[in-house]
Amino acid sequence: MSASRPSDVLEAFLAHLAVERGASAHTIAAYHRDLTRYTGYLATLGRADLEDVTALDVERYLEVLRTGSDGAAPLAASSAGRAVVAVRGLHRFAHVEGTTSDDPAAQVRPPATGKRLPKAVSVGEVEALLEAASATEGVVGLRDRALLELLYSTGARISEAVSLAVDDLDLDADTPLVRVTGKGRRTRVVPLGTHAVRALDAYLVRARPTLAARGRSQGAVFLGVRGAPLSRQSAWAVLQDAAERAGLAAHVSPHTLRHSFATHLLAGGADVRVVQELLGHASVTTTQLYTHVTVQTLREVYASAHPRALG
Template sequence: MTVAAVSDVVDGYLAHLAVERGVSAHTAAAYRRDLRRYAAYLADCGADELGEVTAGQVARYVEVLATGADGGSALAAPSVGRALAAVRGLHRFALVEGLTPDDPAATVTPPRTVRRLPKAISVGQVEALLEAASVGEGPAPLRDRALLELLYSTGARISEAVSLAVDDVDLDAENPVVQVTGKGRRTRIVPVGSHAVRALGAYLVQARPGLAAKGRGGPALFLGLRGAPLSRQSAWAILQQAAERAGLAEGVSPHTLRHSFATHLLEGGADVRVVQELLGHASVTTTQLYTHVTVQTLREVYASSHPRARG
């Protein structure tokens, strides 16, 4: 078996993620940070080759991440789990490639975390948020309303929405849809509701041509005021400004409309597997978090409405 220097295997694994797995640049950067810290930890342990690493060393690394004993930041349980996932992926890759005789990380588990329920806002609050996006004159209100209507209508992530091209949107009266490219470059087709269709139509006809004439936005659907493609940070600012105008600044995040989209669909009777497809979740387990939200709502309604629910 060839010598598998830790740094060489890390480089090979990162190349594998980019080329074979097609992970996003953001995900690749996160893995690179996590594995650099792991490599530094192994160096301190005297392990120059990945085949020398023991399960005990991997387990102790989990404690190091949680306490910051290596001089780095002490991480919360979800972040420790993410970092351990990178480490486990590295060792699994090395084993499959024949670079190490075993996988010392296979039996190491992340710290248990309390899974937080997704935060959603009510239908009335969503409507107030969308109305607030229309305040003002010029192309920006038309664009902002179209962006937020699209986010709520499709459940798309903000990063997915700002990555859309004009050709990804088909506003055909019979079957309006949008083709969204999500994590791992997986694409999905999502229906677009009538309110979003009207907002997008108004933006495309009345606002986008003028914005496009100012710069080199190319095929991007959403453009900034100078004609460049709208950035994720700018889209986040648009949401925040609309939330402040609607009096919803507290707790409204880029994922709020996505969470609300899923929750309102399930409360309306949609099947969880349909919602999974619309959200682009690889596993239905992720989507089932939203079913806990709806069950919680049912309990609250029951407790406040049933004559014998209270003592």
Template sequence: MAGPEAAPAVRPSAPALDLAVGAYLDHLAVERGLAANTLAAYRRDLARYTVFLAGRGCAEVHAVQEADVRAFLASVRTGEDGATPLSASSAARILAAVHGWHRFCALEGTAPQDPSRGVKPPAQARRLPKAIPAEDVEKLLLAAGVGDGPVPLRDRALLELLYSTGARISEVVGLDVDDLELDPAAAAARLLGKGSKERVVPVGSYARDAVEAYLVRARPALASGGRGTPAVFLNTRGARLSRQSAWAVLRQAAQRAGIARADDVSPHTLRHSFATHLLAGGADVRVVQELLGHASVTTTQIYTQVTPDTLREVYAAAHPRALG
């Protein structure tokens, strides 16, 4: 039975279009080895498209114009083609199938050009990063250090450093011992971010103490089973801790701490919380941009969203004629 996004059966497609779609699907299956479910999704999306084209009098691939592609994109958003209206993200998915098909047809010579190349997907609502309250962060950090032996000390140091620096998980597990400066007056970490760009970020006193305790009291025991890696954070075999293992450390700490929706807590949650809490505390957005390693301040500004209640409070306190 056809799914909710299947092409309407009231209008047929055109044989030439169906042949061209079949050739593309064969290419995806044989040359690119796509999974059966992925191929079925492409087939369903392109069936909807070719039915729409046939309804506009386009019986051959070479007859399709950019205006036809744009009209199709508009129709799937509203359901005017007779099928289920699509969200912005689903419309972007179906447009990706259309782009791929037209590009293939142009390369194969079935069409003189790609009429879809200039058609952009609809703008999608930008989701705000998930952050957790500062009190939940504290519970999380305390839960990570529960237990005896070197592992709890490592886990507490790992999460303290993630939250203290706002670093990506890959940046923290990639740290070597020489990348840390633990002098109380100038504690800092040298992080290697995206595009191999280095940045030096301050390390707070809680994280500095946790990392120092780990390096002195736990890392030597973990390192004894390995081959002498310079990595700061080690697994129980003495090798560098992986991103997946670090993720598991956080997930387990969130569960032990009893944080709501603990399974949704990720390493990026601490990064988002770091930025959100800094900005809420009055930090300048450009300073937070530097700390996060964002190339553009626009990326950082998604953390500056405030609630209506906060807006009203700030307005009432700051505007000279807000209150009678």
């Protein structure tokens, strides 16, 4: 087995990424930055040959990344994970090329990043947001209120809402429904609340015909001022404008009403599998992320209400 200086293997690996794998200049730069730090770490251990690197060396490097004990800035779990992926790629390349007899990084896993809790606003803030949507007079105000009422009533994504056709709505049924087409072209049927039905009916009767007369609506429920189907970007602007008028701009994202829909249902006692169906999640694991929010709410209520919770 020939000698394998880490810096030489690094250069060969980067060339492999660029030529054989067609990696972008941005990717090459990121790998170069991450692996230069790694080879510097190996130098402090006296590992002049990549053949001498052990699995323990690689595992300890992960600790270095998280603590910054090598003098560089400590990294968050996501950034450390990216760096570990680069290290694993380097060692795998060296092993496959026959430069080293073993791959000491094969069993080293990137750190778990954890899932970020979804952000939701309170019921009162949702009500303020919906009221603010009606601030614009005329057909646009009716459309905006109907759009946001539907988003909160169904938990639909903005992209799903703007894709709705008039035929997807059944407002006259005993239980008004909307048929939503989500990711993977999966279709789900979601009930509509009374407030959403009222807002949609007002929009469809008093506003949509005026908008449709201005252009080609293609049967879409929500239309722009020129009569074409409302775009996802324009729908997001409707939400943002209403949030600014309600004083909630800092707390609102394109998914805010969807997150709030799920959080409020679970807080009200809805079964997580029912919420899964309403949201169109393929796995209940995704929906269970919202249960962490309601558990935190329970903790806060307990801490403030139970006479022996504190002290």
